Amino acid sequence: MTLKAGYPFWLIKDGLPFTYPKLDHDIDTEVVIIGAGISGALVRYYLINAGINCVTVDARTIGLGSTSASTSLLQYEIDVPLYKLTEMIGKEKAERAYKLCGEAIDKLGKITKDRGVKYFEKKKSLYYATFKKDVSWLKKEYEARKDVGFKVRYLEAYELEKEYGFKAYGAILSDQAAQTNAYMLTHCLLQHEYDNDIYDRTEITDIKHSKKGVVLKTESGYTLKAKKLVYATGYEVVDFIDKKIVDLLSTYAVVSEQYNERDFWKDDVLIWNTANPYLYLRTTPDNRVLVGGRDENFSNPAKRDKLINKKTKQLASDVNKLFPHLKFKPEFSWTGTFGSTKDGLPYIGPYDRLPNSYFALGFGGNGITFSLIAAEIITDLILGKPNKDLELFSFDR
Structure with a gap:
């Protein structure tokens, strides 16, 4: 495939940094x-x-x-919200799954430190409500995460706009997140x-x-x-x-041209939203913005690949709607296949x-x-x- x-x-x-026989x-x-x-x-x-x-x-x-x-976001959140996963598999198991992911971020940070490599940046994560109807369950999700022990804060719409410079209906700010270069x-x-x-x-x-x-x-x-x-x-x-055991999907990603100065958003937090499929953004160490999402059900590589240009334009537009000052211009874009499970x-x-x-x-x-x-x-x-x-x-x- x-x-x-x-x-x-x-x-x-990064090219091909090492070769193998x-x-x-x-x-x-x-x-x-x-x-x-x-x-x-x-x-x-x-x-x-x-x-x-x-x-x-x-x-x-x-x-x-x-x-x-890979877009290389490291988050404890999985594709099914904690409150919903609790309804599916029970409170103890759902909380354990989320805790394991949170611990995994710290362990990845330790591995990179032990190996003496630079490909790990600790970040915060901002999960915002795309639609007004999402607010009620997003607040429920906030309470579920807080009860587990995650350091989270709920931002009302006015707080979100004041602190992060874009409009949405509310958001969960999590302390535990990071980003890497998986390759x-x-x-x-x-x-x-x-x-x-x-x-x-x-x-x-x-x-x-x-x-x-x-x-x-x-x-x-x-x-x-x-x-x-x-x-x-x-x-x-x-x-x-x-x-x-898995449904295959196609996701799309775009990286901007390099900016002369880092003037992105507060703390360069990881950003993603409650839409389905969800939009996600991060920055790179060399002053770029990476955006991904606009997923499609996977049928075959040819059909997936034909959509790259269309998805690139849509994702660039998504960024510019959130942050008009960025004047996001795509430089690299790609698509990849990934899988989604029932839980x-x-x-x-x-x-x-x-x-x-x-x-x-x-x-x-x-x-x-x-x-x-x-x-x-x-x-x-x-x-x-x-x-x-x-x-x-x-x-x-």
Whole structure:
């Protein structure tokens, strides 16, 4: 599946910072990870730190799948509001899911600090009501988040306009958020104790699961044998799972021309709204504004890609309506495919029909924090440790 099209800003800005070989020999290892995007990179990072030997393979050049198309917002909020998720799965589970995402942001910050990389900026997040009818449930959502312990503040319409310079019907301001560059973070994570154990341009054409382990074949005829296999293939998981777990959508993103001065909005907070599909904005370290949204149901790559020019104009107009002073001019635009689940939660852990396998599927708009949660859970499972959060994200939920 072609996961993205157009000119993703991160790929143009950072190019190919590291190169990796194509697999040209047989391998026998403890764990194989399929997928070297942000999910696979985080799983590998955790496994390596736990002393587990692993080999990572990717069908593409590293980072050229969904990761390069990521807009890289880090938020504890998932696509289903907390109050609504509570109604769906219960208060304890819903609050636990949100807390895990909040903790994941801090853990990602620590990882970047430990690795000595710069691709993490702590931010606040502003979630505003697009329509007047959204105010009642947005206030309900504010109370739910406050009860969990998140540092939040509700802004009435006049406060929002006074402090952030645009008109809406109200907003929740959250202290806990951040932004990153998922493409470069992925490469930096993969360099952690890199020992020629990562192979790109290595497509897996056959996988056989058994009680003894897993055997994989590449298109070039080489064999990988492992005790365990981790699927970190993202939205291409539909090729491996024989039941419907995700709806595929297409999202669009645009990055502005570079501004000479940073005159955006207060604190450069992450901004998103209650519309469906929602609009989201962030800034970049090099004085640009990134806007995304205008999602469509995914049918095929060609239909998705034809909409890039139209969506670019619409998203630019969206920014200029909010912040006319920016005079937003698009420079880079792209589209990517992502997945949405019924409860907004990812699928993590074993799948009974595929013995000795684990899945790290960080679906939704919060995929990066979900990927870290998946890395923690899967590492525990491979080490033979129980994990109390496994049930929350299981295929049987």
